[in-house]
Amino acid sequence: MKLEGGERMPKPIVDIELCIGCGACPELCPEVFEMRDDEKAHVIGPDKCNSCDCQAAVDSCPVQAITLE
Ligand code: F3S
Numbered sequence: 001m002k003l004e005g006g007e008r009m010p011k012p013i014v015d016i017e018l019c020i021g022c023g024a025c026p027e028l029c030p031e032v033f034e035m036r037d038d039e040k041a042h043v044i045g046p047d048k049c050n051s052c053d054c055q056a057a058v059d060s061c062p063v064q065a066i067t068l069e
Pocket of ligand 1: 014018019020021022023024025026040041060061062063064065066
């Protein structure tokens with residue numbers, strides 16, 4: 001990951017094809033992820049994580065659907 005002036009925060013991305021709707025990520029980070037009617041997690045606040053850089057969400061997903069960009 002390239003940091004430019006320490007400002008560049010990683011942004012989480014959910015691979016909709018992989019997400020099985022387990023709900024772990026919105027439970028962990030409701031400001032970053034939300035479940036929608038398709039029962040998939042969607043990123044609503046890619047910049048909202050200010051504690052773990054979304055690494056906890058990445059680690060919590062059972063199907064590795066979350067990646068950081
Ligand atoms: Fe889906 Fe993984 Fe979140 S299965 S609901 S992206 S923790």
